[in-house]
Amino acid sequence: EVQLVESGGGLVKPGGSLRLSCAASGFTFSSYSMNWVRQAPGKGLEWVSSISSSSSYIYYADSVKGRFTISRDNAKNSLYLQMNSLRAEDTAVYYCARDGGYRSGWLPDIWGQGTMVTVSS
Amino acid sequence: QSALTQPASVSGSPGQSITISCTGTSSDVGGYNYVSWYQQHPGKAPKLMIYDVSNRPSGVSNRFSGSKSGNTASLTISGLQAEDEAVYYCSSYTSSSTPGVFGGGTKLTVL
Numbered sequence A: 001e002v003q004l005v006e007s008g009g010g011l012v013k014p015g016g017s018l019r020l021s022c023a024a025s026g027f028t029f030s031s032y033s034m035n036w037v038r039q040a041p042g043k044g045l046e047w048v049s050s051i052s053s054s055s056s057y058i059y060y061a062d063s064v065k066g067r068f069t070i071s072r073d074n075a076k077n078s079l080y081l082q083m084n085s086l087r088a089e090d091t092a093v094y095y096c097a098r099d100g101g102y103r104s105g106w107l108p109d110i111w112g113q114g115t116m117v118t119v120s121s
Numbered sequence B: 001q002s003a004l005t006q007p008a009s010v011s012g013s014p015g016q017s018i019t020i021s022c023t024g025t026s027s028d029v030g031g032y033n034y035v036s037w038y039q040q041h042p043g044k045a046p047k048l049m050i051y052d053v054s055n056r057p058s059g060v061s062n063r064f065s066g067s068k069s070g071n072t073a074s075l076t077i078s079g080l081q082a083e084d085e086a087v088y089y090c091s092s093y094t095s096s097s098t099p100g101v102f103g104g105g106t107k108l109t110v111l
Helices: none
Strands: A003-007 A010-012 A018-025 A034-039 A045-051 A058-060 A068-073 A078-083 A092-099 A108-111 A115-119 B009-012 B018-023 B035-040 B047-050 B064-069 B072-077 B086-092 B106-110
Touching: A003 A092, A003 A108, A018 A034, A018 A092, A018 A115, A034 A078, A034 A108, A045 A068, A045 A078, A045 A092, A058 A068, A108 B035, A108 B047, B009 B018, B018 B086, B018 B106, B035 B064, B035 B072, B047 B064, B072 B086
Parallel strands: A010 A115, B009 B106
Antiparallel strands: A003 A018, A018 A078, A034 A045, A034 A092, A045 A058, A068 A078, A092 A108, A092 A115, B018 B072, B035 B047, B035 B086, B064 B072, B086 B106
């Protein structure tokens, strides 16, 4: 079964840091680009960051550029998001999502269950 | 403000059909046949319902269909069922520097 499982969310004070992880299973992780997408409470989906299969291409939304770092370990079938200098507006559910590639229009096809990040004093 | 424009809400009675629109530009929806639709129930992750404008992943009901005309994509749900009540998001490949763009979401209420 194709599966993505996020972990690492929690409550953190403004200015603090968190590292999110996403464990992939059921597919050849090293063949796919991966994404982090977030959803603030009661709001829509926002693309946060993307990384290509070999880590040669990385994208960050302007809202997180310079504060967040995406990475992956293909040997461990894992995706990461290091979040520093967190702000209240970063409060959201963070989803790990597989880029389906040519099979699904270069858009997400598989999503994890999400992990909640709350930034509050 | 989302890159793709969707109506905030739509509603329909069981058994009826509804259509949700998703309007972009020639740089995204209008320029590529790479539009996806996602269904999200409260507290759950988004689920892919349509990809490449009109293709259904395995396991998705054939009551769900997609189409596109110019810069506007559409999701049609026929034979509405109570379980279809959810928020639906469109997404498109784009020629901009971003990997893709999302619509703001449309809440479907089954009356």
